[in-house]
Amino acid sequence: MTAVPGDLRYTEEHEWVRLESDGTVVIGITDHAQQQLGELVFVELPEPARAVAAGEGCAVVESVKAASDVYAPVAGIVADVNDALTATPGLVNKSPYDEGWLFRLQPAKAALDGLLDATAYRQLIAEH
Secondary structure, eight states: OOOOOTTSEEOTTSEEEEEOTTSOEEEEEOHHHHHHHOSEEEEEOOOTTOEEOTTOEEEEEEESSOEEEEEOSSOEEEEEEOTHHHHOTTHHHHOTTTTTOOEEEEESSSOOTTSBOHHHHHHHHHHO
16 A cells, blocks of 8 residues: 655655755655655755756656656755665665655745645546
């Protein structure tokens, strides 16, 4: 069963977004996405301080089956990246919503309008 935490927001491209108390947003790929990709063998993260537009490809996750772009769900500046994934990309498979987060953005706008809530995301993956 695919985990879809209710406290996160989601994109149709299978990224999740968590708004932090400091106003930053943490981004990763969903449990569904990591299951579809299989065992990750490489993660390419964006450079800190890079400005990204909403919908821009800014990271890559690569498995034994395929490589996939990760898109910025909102516009902003890359504030931090999960350096642990360089040595251990499998953290995304093991813990996609905790240890396997990809990067943190200082969003241009704090609003997460336009992103899917957990119910809408569950419906999206059920339809595919």
